[in-house]
Amino acid sequence: MTMTDNFAIELTDIDKRFGAVHANNKVCLQVKRGNIHGIVGENGAGKSTLMSILYGFYQADAGQIDVLGQAYTFTDSHQAIAAGIGMVHQHFMLVENFTVLENVILGSEGGALLAHGLAAARKELTRLGDEYGLKVDLDATIDTLSVGLQQRVEILKALYKGAKILILDEPTGVLTPQETDELFRIFGALKQQGVTIMLITHKLREIMSITDQVSVMRAGQMVAHRDTQATSREELAELMVGRKVLLQVNKKPGNGRAPLLKVKRLSVSDNQGIERLKDVSFELRAGEVLGVAGVSGNGQTELLEALSGIVPMTSGTIEVLGFKMDAKHPLTPDRLRELGLAHVPEDRHRMGLITDFSASESALLGYHTDPKINSGIWLSNRKVEANCQALMQSFDVRPADPHLKSANFSGGNQQKLILAREMERNPEVLLIGQPTRGVDIGAIEFIHQRIIDMRDAGKAVLLVSVELDEIMSVSDRIIVLCDGEISGRIDAADADERTLGMMMANALDPIDPLQTMDDQHASSGQASSQETQA
Amino acid sequence: MKRDTRITWINRLLLPLLNILTAFAVTAIVFWLIDVNPIEAAEVLLYGAFGYEEGIGYTIYYTTNFIFTGLAVAVAFHAGLFNIGGEGQAYVGGLGAGLAILFLDPTLGAWVFIPASIIGALLFGGLWALIPAYLQAYRGSHIVITTIMFNFLAASLMVYVMVHVLRETGQMTPQSELFPTNAWMPFVHDVAAGFGYSIEASPLNLSVLLALVCAVLVWFFLWQTRWGYAIRATGKNGTAAVYGGIKPKRIIIVVMCISGALAGLVSVNELVGYQHRLIMDFHLGYGFGGIAVALMGRNHPLGIIVAALLFGTLYQGGAELAFEMSGISRDIVVVMQGLVILFCGALEYMYRPWLIRNLAPVKQQEAPTGVTA
Numbered sequence: 001m002t003m004t005d006n007f008a009i010e011l012t013d014i015d016k017r018f019g020a021v022h023a024n025n026k027v028c029l030q031v032k033r034g035n036i037h038g039i040v041g042e043n044g045a046g047k048s049t050l051m052s053i054l055y056g057f058y059q060a061d062a063g064q065i066d067v068l069g070q071a072y073t074f075t076d077s078h079q080a081i082a083a084g085i086g087m088v089h090q091h092f093m094l095v096e097n098f099t100v101l102e103n104v105i106l107g108s109e110g111g112a113l114l115a116h117g118l119a120a121a122r123k124e125l126t127r128l129g130d131e132y133g134l135k136v137d138l139d140a141t142i143d144t145l146s147v148g149l150q151q152r153v154e155i156l157k158a159l160y161k162g163a164k165i166l167i168l169d170e171p172t173g174v175l176t177p178q179e180t181d182e183l184f185r186i187f188g189a190l191k192q193q194g195v196t197i198m199l200i201t202h203k204l205r206e207i208m209s210i211t212d213q214v215s216v217m218r219a220g221q222m223v224a225h226r227d228t229q230a231t232s233r234e235e236l237a238e239l240m241v242g243r244k245v246l247l248q249v250n251k252k253p254g255n256g257r258a259p260l261l262k263v264k265r266l267s268v269s270d271n272q273g274i275e276r277l278k279d280v281s282f283e284l285r286a287g288e289v290l291g292v293a294g295v296s297g298n299g300q301t302e303l304l305e306a307l308s309g310i311v312p313m314t315s316g317t318i319e320v321l322g323f324k325m326d327a328k329h330p331l332t333p334d335r336l337r338e339l340g341l342a343h344v345p346e347d348r349h350r351m352g353l354i355t356d357f358s359a360s361e362s363a364l365l366g367y368h369t370d371p372k373i374n375s376g377i378w379l380s381n382r383k384v385e386a387n388c389q390a391l392m393q394s395f396d397v398r399p400a401d402p403h404l405k406s407a408n409f410s411g412g413n414q415q416k417l418i419l420a421r422e423m424e425r426n427p428e429v430l431l432i433g434q435p436t437r438g439v440d441i442g443a444i445e446f447i448h449q450r451i452i453d454m455r456d457a458g459k460a461v462l463l464v465s466v467e468l469d470e471i472m473s474v475s476d477r478i479i480v481l482c483d484g485e486i487s488g489r490i491d492a493a494d495a496d497e498r499t500l501g502m503m504m505a506n507a508l509d510p511i512d513p514l515q516t517m518d519d520q521h522a523s524s525g526q527a528s529s530q531e532t533q534a
Numbered sequence: 535m536k537r538d539t540r541i542t543w544i545n546r547l548l549l550p551l552l553n554i555l556t557a558f559a560v561t562a563i564v565f566w567l568i569d570v571n572p573i574e575a576a577e578v579l580l581y582g583a584f585g586y587e588e589g590i591g592y593t594i595y596y597t598t599n600f601i602f603t604g605l606a607v608a609v610a611f612h613a614g615l616f617n618i619g620g621e622g623q624a625y626v627g628g629l630g631a632g633l634a635i636l637f638l639d640p641t642l643g644a645w646v647f648i649p650a651s652i653i654g655a656l657l658f659g660g661l662w663a664l665i666p667a668y669l670q671a672y673r674g675s676h677i678v679i680t681t682i683m684f685n686f687l688a689a690s691l692m693v694y695v696m697v698h699v700l701r702e703t704g705q706m707t708p709q710s711e712l713f714p715t716n717a718w719m720p721f722v723h724d725v726a727a728g729f730g731y732s733i734e735a736s737p738l739n740l741s742v743l744l745a746l747v748c749a750v751l752v753w754f755f756l757w758q759t760r761w762g763y764a765i766r767a768t769g770k771n772g773t774a775a776v777y778g779g780i781k782p783k784r785i786i787i788v789v790m791c792i793s794g795a796l797a798g799l800v801s802v803n804e805l806v807g808y809q810h811r812l813i814m815d816f817h818l819g820y821g822f823g824g825i826a827v828a829l830m831g832r833n834h835p836l837g838i839i840v841a842a843l844l845f846g847t848l849y850q851g852g853a854e855l856a857f858e859m860s861g862i863s864r865d866i867v868v869v870m871q872g873l874v875i876l877f878c879g880a881l882e883y884m885y886r887p888w889l890i891r892n893l894a895p896v897k898q899q900e901a902p903t904g905v906t907a
Contacts, residue, residue: 361767
């Protein structure tokens with residue numbers, strides 16, 4: 001066996017430009033056979049480009065790709081698949097109303113009639129399932145499967161197509177901690193069978209716990225390769241950002257005062273009549289950050305949108321700064337904004353800004369009727385730009401150009417612009433959803449500090465996030481949503497990953513929905529001993 | 535020149551120009567295929583549109599109609615609404631203008647009649663769009679479907695009104711009696727004569743000024759007011775607009791009324807300005823033409839004026855062409871328009887990648903714009 005045969009993947013001097021952007025600059029990477037290799041880097045560091053080149057989506061401008069000791073030039077992903085590479089995308093590529101079996105053979109049906117292909121696939125999948133411990137009901141339709149199982153189907157799909165090398169892009173973003181553990185167990189089984197795994201993630205803890213080697217990318221370049229055992233989270237973070245990073249948020253204990261937001265038995269149904277939020281009650285007090293944890297899609301979006309007046313509630317009451325609203329008497333988003341409630345939406349492209357608008361116009365969203373910017377019927381573009389300039393300055397948005405189209409800012413800078421817009425008006429209550437999704441580490445630190453600053457200034461902050469680290473380090477108290485219901489309440493000081501994970505999966509006993517945190521400064525241990533109320 | 539500036543110029547000037555030239559080139563091939571000398575045809579067309587004073591008058595007169603309907607389509611489009619009902623709104627707008635004039639005392643002065651007819655046209659055109667707008671906003675009926683249907687409704691309504699209600703007594707033709715001369719929008723040649731200039735008579739009347747004023751107002755409204763901001767926000771990203779406290783239902787209603795009112799003004803040019811009575815089918819083609827004009831003009835008033843002039847030229851020059859040259863029927867004008875729409879609308883960006891590659895290539899060392907971490 002020669003040297004190169006030891007590597008599942010060997011990339012040499014990969015170079016790729018998109019217009020003026022140098023996405024990959026002479027990138028070299030060696031992935032040992034049968035290893036789990038992590039790739040970390042900030043957004044825009046070039047990880048996804050590199051993987052897309054490896055998978056045949058893009059062609060490199062220069063450089064060489066060797067897979068399992070053989071040189072390739074991929075011009076599409078079929079060739080990459082044929083060479084033994086499989087990819088599991090962050091967003092699953094599954095047909096919801098097909099069965100697992102049908103999804104797996106999609107693209108390799110084996111002839112015009114399905115029967116033969118299906119039978120062969122069933123046999124092969126059963127074998128793969130046994131070999132790698134990937135058990136899935138082959139006849140279940142995708143929409144009945146949990147996210148974790150859907151991901152398993154994606155992995156099966158890749159293995160079925162003969163993948164010897166699996167690339168996973170942010171695989172744990174949608175999983176509960178327990179599902180993540182299960183995924184890592186599968187990784188272990190795959191590794192034992194000689195499959196090579198490349199894991200792209202920004203969660204340093206996962207890198208530390210599962211990988212054998214880790215490579216760090218920054219600004220299109222590979223800046224370091226490390227054996228995982230010989231490095232630390234702090235070192236990796238520093239390598240990613242290029243400077244020292246505080247991983248822990250600096251904060252004094254909060255002191256919750258008068259409740260500014262009271263939610264009682266709030267229920268919300270979507271437009272198909274499916275109840276997305278059931279009987280949710282809590283209070284949010286001045287001077288505290290209340291974290292809302294949960295696996296994405298368990299009612300967090302509906303909670304934020306109901307509280308900000310965007311979606312109608314079906315029952316219950318919300319009291320914002322002394323003003324009541326219920327299903328019959330809703331308050332509109334503009335009215336709530338006037339009252340002093342600001343909202344940083346979870347999805348900045350869908351809701352937070354208008355990507356086609358210039359930054360200055362996006363910085364006006366929600367405040368375009370402000371008399372300070374209007375003189376009579378005339379909306380003063382000069383004042384709009386001055387307003388944007390001020391916001392950009394205070395939140396260090398780069399480039400500080402109000403004329404630039406909103407879409408042309410990086411994710412972190414878009415987010416900072418939205419945060420600036422909502423926070424600089426000095427609202428009493430701030431609703432904030434996924435503040436650091438798709439934001440690079442340097443900006444995360446900054447955003448967390450701003451949230452804490454608001455809290456210390458006596459404002460009330462509701463923080464919705466799927467990042468448990470974020471929830472635990474920024475919040476004072478935590479509620480957990482599962483399937484639209486509050487499945488747990490806990491003080492941040494008492495919270496740990498395991499307990500929150502149990503709550504997110506609703507594995508603890510349900511608790512009284514009307515009971516607010518006040519009565520329950522108890523820890524997670526006591527939560528499980530609560531009386532069940534039907 | 536910086537690369538961004540070059541791209542802007544490619545988008546705004548070079549691209550439309552090339553598209554039109556392509557359309558004309560293909561038209562030339564069509565002419566050649568039917569044994570018409572394309573160069574001769576082009577000469578006749580251009581002479582017809584711009585060669586003599588009356589021709590120019592007709593060209594601008596048609597242009598005026600296209601400005602109104604182009605603006606109408608553009609305003610709706612900025613709110614993300616596709617108003618295909620320009621035809622019907624223009625037609626019913628005519629009823630408004632006509633009723634305003636016919637029901638006023640004929641001895642009143644022009645300073646009453648002209649504003650009254652304009653208001654009548656605005657009101658009726660706007661109201662005709664209000665119903666589809668309401669159905670879209672509160673009942674979810676798609677605006678494209680309803681406005682198309684309202685074109686047919688408008689046609690039937692107008693036939694009924696013209697035949698049974700407004701027909702001039704003792705006449706078989708379904709048209710109203712002549713408007714009193716006080717109510718006529720002054721012809722440009724009359725106004726010019728008043729200033730001592732003599733130009734050939736043509737249907738061109740002062741409505742063209744109204745069209746230009748409307749273009750300025752639309753620009754101001756859309757880009758310089760908070761309502762325009764709300765409209766554009768709704769059109770670009772409805773979810774974000776709701777988040778921003780904008781009420782989309784209200785936007786739909788307001789925008790469609792403005793759109794319909796603008797389309798209604800076609801009747802001021804046609805009826806108050808030239809025909810001087812309510813006639814059948816004065817509106818035909820302008821509502822749909824307005825869609826192409828708005829498309830070509832990138833939904834910007836300035837672009838719409840230019841595109842409307844192009845369509846006015848094709849209208850007038852094409853009519854002249856059909857009249858002057860044997861072997862060319864009026865339908866060939868429709869073919870030309872179709873080709874212009876095809877190349878300027880559907881194939882709008884055909885040349886863009888090629889132009890950018892050749893005229894605004896990426897410099898290797900240039901720092902990325904707006905992509906800093």
